[in-house]
Amino acid sequence: xxDWRRFFLRVVLLRKESDHRDAAEDDRxxxxxxELTEHRWTRHTEKLVETSMRTMARRLPxxxxxxxxxxxxxxxxxxxxxxxxxxxxxxFTAFGLLATTGVLTALFSAGPTPxxxxxxxxxxxxxxxxxALRAGLQAAAGWAQSRLEPQVERLVExxxxxxxxxxxxxxxxxxxxxxxLQRARSRGMMSAPRVVTTxxxxxxxxxxxxxxxxxxxxxxxxxxxxxxxxxxxxxWASIRAARMRxxxxxxxxxxxxxxxxxxxxxxxxxxxxEIRSFTMRGFLLDEYDRVAAYQRGVELDLARRQTIAxxxxxxxxxxxxxxxxxxxxxxxxxxxxPLAIAGTAVLAIRTGQTSLANLVFAVNxxxxxxxxxxxxxxxxxxxxxRVAARAxxxxxxxxxxxxxxxxAAALPDDFGKIVVEDVTFTYPGADSPSLRxxxxxxxxxxxxxxxGENGSGKTTLAKIMAGLYDPDGGDVRWDGVSLREVDxxxxxxxxxxxxxxxxHWPMTARQNITMGRVGADGASTETAVLAAAxxxxxxxxxxxxxxxxxxxxxxxFQDGAExxxxxxxxxxxxxxxxxxxPLLICDEPTAALDARAEHHLFERIRTHADGRTVLLxxxxxxxxxxxxxxxxxxxxxxxxxxxxxxxMALGGLYAELYSLQARxxxxx
Numbered sequence: 160x161x162d163w164r165r166f167f168l169r170v171v172l173l174r175k176e177s178d179h180r181d182a183a184e185d186d187r188x189x190x191x192x193x194e195l196t197e198h199r200w201t202r203h204t205e206k207l208v209e210t211s212m213r214t215m216a217r218r219l220p221x222x223x224x225x226x227x228x229x230x231x232x233x234x235x236x237x238x239x240x241x242x243x244x245x246x247x248x249x250x251f252t253a254f255g256l257l258a259t260t261g262v263l264t265a266l267f268s269a270g271p272t273p274x275x276x277x278x279x280x281x282x283x284x285x286x287x288x289x290x291a292l293r294a295g296l297q298a299a300a301g302w303a304q305s306r307l308e309p310q311v312e313r314l315v316e317x318x319x320x321x322x323x324x325x326x327x328x329x330x331x332x333x334x335x336x337x338x339x340l341q342r343a344r345s346r347g348m349m350s351a352p353r354v355v356t357t358x359x360x361x362x363x364x365x366x367x368x369x370x371x372x373x374x375x376x377x378x379x380x381x382x383x384x385x386x387x388x389x390x391x392x393x394x395w396a397s398i399r400a401a402r403m404r405x406x407x408x409x410x411x412x413x414x415x416x417x418x419x420x421x422x423x424x425x426x427x428x429x430x431x432x433e434i435r436s437f438t439m440r441g442f443l444l445d446e447y448d449r450v451a452a453y454q455r456g457v458e459l460d461l462a463r464r465q466t467i468a469x470x471x472x473x474x475x476x477x478x479x480x481x482x483x484x485x486x487x488x489x490x491x492x493x494x495x496x497p498l499a500i501a502g503t504a505v506l507a508i509r510t511g512q513t514s515l516a517n518l519v520f521a522v523n524x525x526x527x528x529x530x531x532x533x534x535x536x537x538x539x540x541x542x543x544x545r546v547a548a549r550a551x552x553x554x555x556x557x558x559x560x561x562x563x564x565x566x567a568a569a570l571p572d573d574f575g576k577i578v579v580e581d582v583t584f585t586y587p588g589a590d591s592p593s594l595r596x597x598x599x600x601x602x603x604x605x606x607x608x609x610x611g612e613n614g615s616g617k618t619t620l621a622k623i624m625a626g627l628y629d630p631d632g633g634d635v636r637w638d639g640v641s642l643r644e645v646d647x648x649x650x651x652x653x654x655x656x657x658x659x660x661x662x663h664w665p666m667t668a669r670q671n672i673t674m675g676r677v678g679a680d681g682a683s684t685e686t687a688v689l690a691a692a693x694x695x696x697x698x699x700x701x702x703x704x705x706x707x708x709x710x711x712x713x714x715x716f717q718d719g720a721e722x723x724x725x726x727x728x729x730x731x732x733x734x735x736x737x738x739x740x741p742l743l744i745c746d747e748p749t750a751a752l753d754a755r756a757e758h759h760l761f762e763r764i765r766t767h768a769d770g771r772t773v774l775l776x777x778x779x780x781x782x783x784x785x786x787x788x789x790x791x792x793x794x795x796x797x798x799x800x801x802x803x804x805x806x807m808a809l810g811g812l813y814a815e816l817y818s819l820q821a822r823x824x825x826x827x
Contacts, residue, residue: 219361219522222529225536226358229351233310237303241359244300248293249366255289256374256507258282263499297363304359308352315351315535319343322542327549328627330542333587339538347535354528360521367514374507378500381490385483385504386511392479393516396472400465402523407461414454421447428714483508549629549647568644570653573741574637577601577624577772582633584619593619595795596633603741606765606773608783610813611792617776618659620792621744624774626650655738659747659776661731663722665713668701672708672733691737694767696759697729725756732760736767743767746776757782780817789813 230238261282268278323340330336375382424430425443434440487504490496496504579599585592593616601607609617622628624635626647635642642650664671672691677684688708692698704710704720711719712730722730732748745764749757761782764773775783783789784803791799791806791813799811806813 218529219526222354222525222532223358223361225529225532226354226525229311229314230307230355230358233314233355234307237306237310240303241300241307242362244296244303245359245363245366248296248300248363249370251289251293251296252367252370252510253374255286255293256371256503256510257377258285258289259506260378260499260503262286263502264497300359300363304356307355307359311352311355315348318539319348319535322539322546325546326542327545327629328622329587329629330545336541336587339534339541342531342534343538346531347533347538350528350531351535354525354532357521357525357528361518361525364514364518364521368511368518371507371511371514375504375511378504378507379490379496381495382504382507385486386508386515389476389479389483389508389512392472392475393512395475396469397516397520397523399468399472403461403464403468407457411454411457414450414457417450418447418454421450568640570640570645570649571638572653573603574772575603576638577742578636579620579624580634580636582620582623582630582635584623584628584630586619592631593795594623594630597792597795597797598633599790599797599800601742601772601774603772604770605787606775606785608775608777608786608789609792610777610780610783610789610816612816614794615792616795617792618746621746621774621776624742625654625656625744653740653742655735655740655743657732657735657743657745657748661727663712663727665711665716665719667709667711668697668704668730669708671712671730672697672737674734674737676738687737687739691733694736694763695729695732696756696763697726697733700726700729729756729760732763740771742772742774744774744776747778748775749777749779749782780813780820 227238230241259282262279265276265279265282326336372383372386375386421443425434425447434443487496487501491498491501577600579597579601582594582597583592584594597616597620609620611617619628623630626635626642626645629643637650664674669688672688673684689698692701700722701708701710705718712722713719714721728748735743735745735748743764748764749760757779764775765785775786777783786802788800788802789806790797791811793812799806799809799813801809807817808814
């Protein structure tokens with residue numbers, strides 16, 4: 160625990176001063192627990208710690224420009240209102256301060272008190288009107304600003320998910336792309352509305368400072384330095400305290416992640432049975448309390464250090480304020496300013512102090528959020544480049560060649576032959592290829608089986624034939640039309656996939672079958688749903704649900720139901736049958752079924768084939784005996800081809816695997 164604490168205190172207390180840097184160097188040799196190592200989400204910690212006001216001032220304009228463009232796209236009206244009303248509020252701030260001079264001049268003049276009060280009434284009315292208008296304008300600007308946040312949030316979320324659902328599947332196998340996606344989804348996406356809000360806060364603070372400074376400049380030019388003198392200590396304390404908080408929050412990301420994992424384990428129904436059967440309750444509670452206690456200790460230490468920084472700031476501000484009052488007294492003594500102007504100057508300086516402190520804090524926040532919003536923008540740019548690179552020339556609207564390139568090739572509604580020619584493929588980051596020059600043919604109406612040991616490339620080959628991956632080399636053609644020349648969406652409309660890893664969609668049973676594919680005629684859609692359910696055996700599952708096809712298949716919701724693995728698999732088969740496509744790809748469709756259900760399902764697949772082409776991937780070799788042709792894959796290559804009798808006579812890998820499985824059933 161001591162090693163753990165020393166490491167994190169080194170991260171949290173990291174500062175620019177040499178004495179703290181030396182202490183950090185001493186602790187670097189301490190062992191580190193996995194959950195406390197620096198996470199990719201903390202990549203900007205060092206930038207924030209080392210950031211100076213000069214660096215912020217240099218980079219801040221680009222951050223504000225980015226936030227302005229985002230806000231403008233989200234809502235032009237709300238953006239204009241928020242900016243315009245804040246500027247107008249600044250005008251009335253300055254007007255109110257200047258009107259205060261008239262009040263003080265009248266009150267400090269010679270004569271009876273009632274006369275002086277009556278003389279001050281017009282200026283008092285102006286001050287009251289200015290204050291009321293300023294408050295109303297700021298409230299309206301705040302309302303527009305609060306309206307911007309959900310609109311910006313919707314905009315960035317929609318853009319992110321438009322990209323994640325459009326990039327090629329290989330991108331989601333790329334660890335660097337996934338890291339960028341995680342940063343964009345977590346801190347980056349959350350920072351988008353924040354960077355807009357803090358940018359408006361920067362504007363508000365700047366307007367307040369300009370209003371106060373302008374008032375002092377009108378009253379007397381020598382009063383301007385006094386504003387800076389009193390505001391700098393508070394600004395310094397605000398920056399230091401805020402930076403301490405940012406660094407601590409970022410350093411605790413690993414701890415927060417650990418707490419979230421533990422809380423999910425203890426609160427999620429999926430883990431409840433194992434927690435009880437393995438009596439893990441005490442262990443998990445102790446782990447959670449250990450991490451929470453550490454987090455509490457770090458946060459208490461943060462509160463102590465922030466308090467010290469603020470005390471230093473208040474002390475320096477007290478000294479600066481005393482200096483200001485001395486300077487004002489000397490100016491009054493010398494006759495440089497009248498008493499009324501000095502009084503107004505005090506009010507203007509106090510107003511400027513508050514605005515400058517707010518400005519410094521907003522600049523710090525805006526800069527930090529801008530760093531993480533930059534992660535979002537960087538990912539969006541990268542993803543858009545990937546989408547554009549995959550798009551066909553006819554789809555690249557807005558380019559110079561748009562409209563001049565040949566349109567996408569037309570894919571036949573059905574096919575006579577699918578040819579896979581010399582296809583190679585390597586997953587991103589992999590050391591060796593998954594497919595090594597594979598060639599084969601599928602003819603309409605055939606049942607083709609792909610078999611082989613784990614890692615032989617069966618599923619990868621099926622995904623390439625389904626247009627989910629682009630091969631690194633070679634080609635796949637439908638009746639001579641290369642899949643590289645067609646819009647992938649037209650291909651996916653002609654393919655039905657029963658996947659090995661299917662999703663338990665938290666939707667109704669009907670929606671789990673139709674998958675959003677509903678025709679204009681509701682009656683024909685319902686007929687197709689019932690036919691697909693009967694063909695897959697899912698109708699027996701639905702018959703046992705409280706609300707039939709309208710039952711929500713997620714127990715986390717009211718009246719929701721949960722299915723067994725085999726029941727879910729029948730629904731997955733039903734959605735494949737419902738699609739009624741010329742090519743049906745079945746990737747381990749019986750993994751969760753018992754022997755009887757497995758036999759019935761393969762019978763149904765053969766019945767459903769009836770004129771369709773079926774590509775069957777399975778380890779259950781007894782199920783492929785009746786396939787028209789079987790392709791045996793080994794280490795990314797087709798090593799054997801033929802029907803069951805031919806391959807058994809060949810005595811190769813297929814015969815060996817089939818005999819092993821058959822021997823297991825006959826062992827007594």
